[in-house]
Amino acid sequence: EAGVAQSPRYKIIEKRQSVAFWCNPISGHATLYWYQQILGQGPKLLIQFQNNGVVDDSQLPKDRFSAERLKGVDSTLKIQPAKLEDSAVYLCASSLEGGGGTDTQYFGPGTRLTVL
Amino acid sequence: AQSVTQLGSHVSVSEGALVLLRCNYSSSVPPYLFWYVQYPNQGLQLLLKYTTGATLVKGINGFEAEFKKSETSFHLTKPSAHMSDAAEYFCAVDDNYGQNFVFGPGTRLSVLP
Numbered sequence: 171e172a173g174v175a176q177s178p179r180y181k182i183i184e185k186r187q188s189v190a191f192w193c194n195p196i197s198g199h200a201t202l203y204w205y206q207q208i209l210g211q212g213p214k215l216l217i218q219f220q221n222n223g224v225v226d227d228s229q230l231p232k233d234r235f236s237a238e239r240l241k242g243v244d245s246t247l248k249i250q251p252a253k254l255e256d257s258a259v260y261l262c263a264s265s266l267e268g269g270g271g272t273d274t275q276y277f278g279p280g281t282r283l284t285v286l
Numbered sequence: 287a288q289s290v291t292q293l294g295s296h297v298s299v300s301e302g303a304l305v306l307l308r309c310n311y312s313s314s315v316p317p318y319l320f321w322y323v324q325y326p327n328q329g330l331q332l333l334l335k336y337t338t339g340a341t342l343v344k345g346i347n348g349f350e351a352e353f354k355k356s357e358t359s360f361h362l363t364k365p366s367a368h369m370s371d372a373a374e375y376f377c378a379v380d381d382n383y384g385q386n387f388v389f390g391p392g393t394r395l396s397v398l399p
Binding site (some may be wrong): 174203210211212213214215226261263274275276277278279280 | 290295322327328329330331332335376378386387388389390391392
């Protein structure tokens with residue numbers, strides 16, 4: 171079974187530029203998550219999709235971050251414009267149903283973003 | 287809002303020694319509890335989880351954790367450390383059926399030869 175795929179693995183941009191990350195979840199997984207992991211901290215949930223609908227985006231900085239999952243499969247996360255504090259690893263995860271403890275989240279390798 | 291505390295951002299043990307990584311949480315309802323491991327430049331991998339039932343949970347790679355409601359703790363242990371256990375370990379809690387998943391800050395485990 172193929173795991174969660176993410177691209178690119180690394181990205182370096184100047185502040186005020188825009189950037190996009192892509193995630194392809196495990197086939198058949200209904201729920202997709204985007205996390206931001208700042209160096210030395212635990213991952214923080216940015217947005218959660220159930221199929222192509224948003225379940226939780228309460229911690230997504232909506233003035234600069236956007237995410238979509240149009241066909242309920244793969245997803246993109248965009249930052250426009252980027253700030254220095256956006257430097258982090260962006261993790262994508264997926265789960266079969268999204269029902270909490272009985273449902274395991276599987277993580278991709280992440281995209282490491284550096285904003286100069 | 288719930289929170290997760292992991293005592294010790296960095297723990298060092300000798301190979302063959304006991305591993306103990308601490309996790310405490312605050313939650314207003316009985317939570318689901320998780321431990322994840324992250325190797326360098328890799329995503330997170332689930333080690334074990336507690337949902338209901340037996341409070342001592344066994345996971346992969348010889349790790350186990352015990353849910354203690356009275357202490358609001360979910361400490362991770364392994365009887366004998368291996369060099370391959372060196373990684374970052376994250377405790378996480380979910381008290382809203384997948385809609386309020388919070389990670390702790392992580393503990394980096396070093397294993398000394």
